[in-house]
Amino acid sequence: MKAIDWERAGPWVVGTLFFCLIIVLWEAAGRSDLPFTTVMPPPSEFLSMVVESGFRVGLGSQAASLDEAVIATFGRVFAGMALAFIAALITGMLIGLSRFVTWCISPLLFVLAPIAPIAWIPLAIVVFGINNGTAVFIVFMGVYFILTIGTLAEIRRVPEEYLTVSGNLGASKWQRWVWVILPSILPGVFTLLRTNFIAAWMAVLVAEMVGMRDGLGAIIMMGRNLFNNELIMFGMLIIGVSGFLVDRILAFIGKRILWWRV
Amino acid sequence: MNSLSASHQMAQPIEVAQPRKVFELDHLTVNFAARKGVIPSPLQSLNLKIEAGRITTILGRSGCGKSTLLRTLGGFVQPEDTGGVVYKQRFMDGPTPEIVMIFQENNLFPWLTVEGNVKFGLRFRKDDTRDKAQAVKDILESVGLTDAAKQYPHELSGGMKQRTAIARALITRPRVLLLDEPFSALDISLKRHMHALIRELQENTGTSMVMVTHDVEEAITVGDRVLVMGGNPAAFLIDENTTDPAMLDRYSSNYLKLQKKVESVIY
């Protein structure tokens, strides 16, 4: 057997052990009926509850299966983030290509950027109704401005030599955008997308809590309405794990596909 | 060099032979646009002829305007309209694909392989009818990078990076190659290797080259003509023909004399 590479395995082993330790303590607290475990039932309780109910949450006709909730939430987050990513790149390009557009858009951008995505919820519900449109819109608002401002900063960072070289080799303004500026800024903007994933994730959960009937946020609210603490804990667990997984996926893309730095 | 000797042979007895020129600075004045008015550059009403088919090297203290001059030759900087750079019998008014520039760094796109970077030189040339893959292969071979074709810039040494940049410039078959301190980040042995390479490529292709450098040895051994720029407004303090083969020997008296002369002006 090969010796274990502790440099690499160490963090994982320690992290997992500590995580298990917390679970064990939590379970022990549940067995000895410490008061906080009524609002925070330990994993064995809420997991068994979920298994017993056949991975369906809610009552009667309102019941939804868990995988549907997860898929609904993920779909909203990814749709919102993808749209914001593309829109930010397009906005950056328009601003980069035309000074007139810059003058029109930038004041708007800096006024709208500080508005918290949650503040858009009432408006979005009126415009889109209680459906996916609202949730996607909220996610979009949560990351679009920061990505656009980041895109502009990345564009300013593109080495002047790249522009001279490509112009020199006969690239038009438009070709220069596609072949030089876009690849130069993609990794940086993507990193920004990853760091702002948490914001998008928050936005969709809040939107689901106040406006939607499905999704992970709605599960938490359902648990609250039914005084079902097991359901709340389970919802939180799924949210944590899903968020972690998505962050890993984004990190993988950033490292393997958009790996270069200018 | 070839064209020079050729024109000497063809010279009529009556008139003095004039080497073909690629650029002529005619009262060239460059000013930088500032928030209020302009900031004058050291280049004020400058005159100079640069011959075609040779390597002209430019030395000078930091800040004397060498890069500004080179960028103006490339058409990237617009001079005042009281004069300018004459290229092909007319004042230049912008970059042209015939004149390609190589910088000290940031020449290569990090997301493309060596091959990809070199191919980038042909991407926007619709009129080029060559077999692109073959052209890339040939040029990589001439700069000795065949084995590194699939590598990315961050996997290359400084010399390999600059050779890639040179390959990408030469694949477009430019009339003029402008080099702004292209080898200053390299160590001395790599530098000498690159000097030999650039001379060889110049002789094979006949490309006119203008190279800015801080390295006196580089200027003398690579250049067919060495210019030393200085003063504000800038003037050419030394203008020396270095085609004499003795100039390639760093211990010859001619070389040492020129080196001494140049250093007394620069330092």
Ligand SMILES: Nc1ncnc2c1ncn2[C@@H]1O[C@H](COP(=O)(O)OP(=O)(O)OP(=O)(O)O)[C@@H](O)[C@H]1O
């Ligand atoms: N865009 C600009 N705006 C204002 N001043 C400039 C600008 N570019 C260069 N200068 C000034 O013009 C002068 C000449 O600059 P240039 O870059 O041509 O010098 P250089 O000879 O290439 O120096 P170095 O050897 O350090 O590269 C310098 O004093 C510099 O500060």
Ligand SMILES: [Mg+2]
């Ligand atoms: Mg310079």
